[in-house]
Amino acid sequence: MKVTPAVNTFVGRPVERVEDLRYLRGKGQYLDDLQKEGQWCGAVLRSSVAHGRLVNIDTKAALDIPGVHAVITAADLPSVIPTIPFRRPNPTIAPYAQPVIAVDKVRYVGEPIAFVLADSAEIAEDALQFISVEIDTLDPIVDWRASENGATLLFDSTQTNIASVFEARSGDAAEAFRAAPYVRRERFSVQRHTAMPMETRGLLAEWDEATSHLTVWGAAKLPFFNRRAMAGMMGLQETAVDYLELDVGGGFGARGEFYPEDFLVAFSAKHFKRPVKWVEDRREHFLAIAHAREMEAELEIACDLDGSILGMRGTINVDIGAYVRPNGMTPVRNVTQFIAGPYRIANLAFDGRALVSNKTPAGTYRGPGRFEGCFFCERMIDLAAKDLNLDGVDMRRRNLLTQADMPYALATVSPNDGFAETACDSGDYRTTFDQCLNEFGWQEKSPLNGQCIDGLYHGIAIGNFIEGGAAGPRESAKIELERDGSVSVYVGSSGVGQGVETIMSQIAADALEISLDRIRLFHGSTSNLKEGFGSYGSRGTVMGGSAVLVAAKEFLAAFQDAAAERLRVPSDQVTVEGGVARTRDGRSVPLIEIAALELISREATYHGSKQTYTFGAAAVHVSVDPKTGRVNILDYVTVDDVGRVINPLTLHGQVVGAAVQGFGGVFSEHLQYDSSGQLLVGSLADYMIPISTDYPHIRAISLEQYPSPNNPLGAKGAGEGGIIPVGGVVVNAIASALRSFGVEPRSLPLTPPHIWQLIQETKS
């Protein structure tokens, strides 16, 4: 398919977000704004024990509370309790799937045990305290080493707590390491943390007995997959279920996957023939949302003395929590495939092991496995450069991929979960690197490295990343002409607050050559299209936008045909431009006139399974107060190349927001557990996400020098890249600042007390 529509009135422009007016006027419609006549509200009784056998559940006292209608436990569900299907199945994970409600065992604090239905959420929550649950406790597993040891097995039907091992291979790592003049081994770790969307999760389900139809509001991310999953678990036809999207207050990869509550809410609605609503509170969110990032890597690097990286290998142990969630394997696969990032390293051998534990099950969080892998790789490079007495900048540039390497195959991964093979698509990765050095002022800032000014130690660092995007296999869009001559555009990509209405409207307006205000954009819901996918893996814009292009082409062809008929000439004698069809002899008919005759509607699918790779660099200047451990970000610059910028404003928002989110993961966000498997954070006072005043010095520059050859827009994913380099580059800058102390941080988060501790350790 040929690249790009002819005119670009809107694509590439800083068009203000069309959805913002609605949000700013308080007209946003979030799940909790929705009320249904006669609805019941649900509250989930969650296990307070990390690991144990369920002996008895007594709901009688709860049922006696006025306003309580029912309490559902495993006993009330079909005899075979459904487990939540995987997005990417692989041969070993089946026994580790999560049942929609605890059956014989509880495996993490927060696991649903019962679901109370009452007149209000408050009454339902009150009733939780009156359910008595008897649990025989079992030894809890709270870290991957205990899990590996296997003395206690989480799943009786298995022989091991290792749910899966992903092997990424490229070249011959063993031989490369044997021959290498320099080898270094290191251990790094990242702490458990996750997404904190401003709007917590929520669902409302309604069963229509007359039409045997289930409607679920509160969809996000991937409604079509969830509809399929729900239909399967409920024994319904897929078309008997709709997942509808309202406004969504943030997703970040965690919200919108199929969770136990999806089933409990829908099952209750069907069972009791009542609308049922459930909204998570923040404390519950900490226990229920998929956790992420907890992994420890044992890595080795092999280099030539000139800094060429000959190989990397190692094992990454990922604590995935109690179950394999629908997307729980993605971070594990990703980290093995993407550790080497944007660097040309011929020989790779990584094993990513997914180990279960008695903690909240893990899933994807913006840049899954990539944030972690980039941290590991960039730290490793700095440590190697130091050993080899090389400049880290030179060493990086030497190994960066160039256009001559494209397409560049990344390590092949087995088992194949759909992403075994992938290749970087386009770009000279030195361009963003060099521009980042320039914008940052690397030369001028270099003398500051390691210096102490007014008691603060200064350090700088730069690193590189790639961001995989455009997850296939396809996406759909539909364009319909309305009676008033306006156009409705439906797209499978979903909105999570990222501005999908704006972006898609821009693409559609240019493709149809009409003005923005004639377009109404609908997205996400399964009622819009026959088939769709959603917004994940940095795909929403690339795949959905490409689908809009394909649909627009068909729509315009239909317009041309309709106009030709109206003008009584053969179709090929009509040209369409700017929403008007013209004959050669000067007669014309505008779209709006066709609308009076025929409401053209075209649904089309864009197919594409080749991923796009945005690439970029980030540089940071920090100062560290060794007495308090405080790190200040004095300057943070990222330069990326996204192939094609649809909207510089929304793109900038993505990149800056992701960087700040990354700082949260580097400095403070931590889902800490104690040795009995209790989660120690329960509020945003303990789980410290960045506040708006924390990081004022961020500069983000996006280029479009290397369009992706893999889609008609030339665009690459851009939702996740901003977070990926943060860990590596910030920690390297801190190490650089504290070089006179010999501090080399290897684990996150770098809270002030942690940095202080590292300094104390080097003193003694």
Added chain:
Amino acid sequence: MLMEADGEAKLLAGGQTLLPVMAFRLAAPAILIDLSGVQELKGISIDDTGVRIGAMTTWRDIEDDQRLRTAAPLVSAAIEHIAHYQIRNRGTIGGSLSHADPAAEMPGVVVACDACLEIVGSNGMRSVPANEFFLGPLTTCLSADEVLTAVRFPPWPATRLWAFEEFAQRRGDFAYAGIALFHETGATGLVENAHIGLIGATSVPRRLGVAEAALNGRRLDGETIAAAAQLASSEADAEDDIHASAAYRKALVGTLLERALKAAAERAEAL
């Protein structure tokens, strides 16, 4: 009402502590008595006997009162570290003192300043010195039928040197530790009347007596400061928690005292 409720009632001031506690179901009082309509509990008065701040005065009103910058400078300086402006619009000084969180700023300030707390109950009025008011973490000498009505600060000599230093992970968070400090300099140039209030890193708001003793009668040179900081560190009774080790907090107390003493000295030069 308080008396009739027989311990079942809770006073509601700004609700910035009580309501979260209730939302977490850590407290479920049968009756809430809203104090917001009681005008007598609001307001700031300043005369030669000192400063009197009514219990229901909001952080915001204290922050905005320019007179306090000279009449009770430690109070003014502490406010900007207390929570975020939305919370300061509702939260009250009386609520904070009654709640007696050792990590909160104002309990440490009132103890450092030798303030007195005015209390009304079924047995009438009484006035309690700050260091006797706080009994332990989240525990005061208020009995179930008593209301804190005001806090009274003694007059503040214009020549007094002071500083407020704290360290929190993010602006507006409860601090890992904080120091509210003042002292005077006698004719001989030696430190007199040192008062050091400790915030966080302690189970009860209190002064650091050992460090104060190490300052009084000394010239404020590097050696004195280092010695006092050392003593303050060991005097702090911090405990490990999920955010920081006791060792970190203790070291931080020393660092903050050092910085506070230097900041106070700089203020002297500016006078």
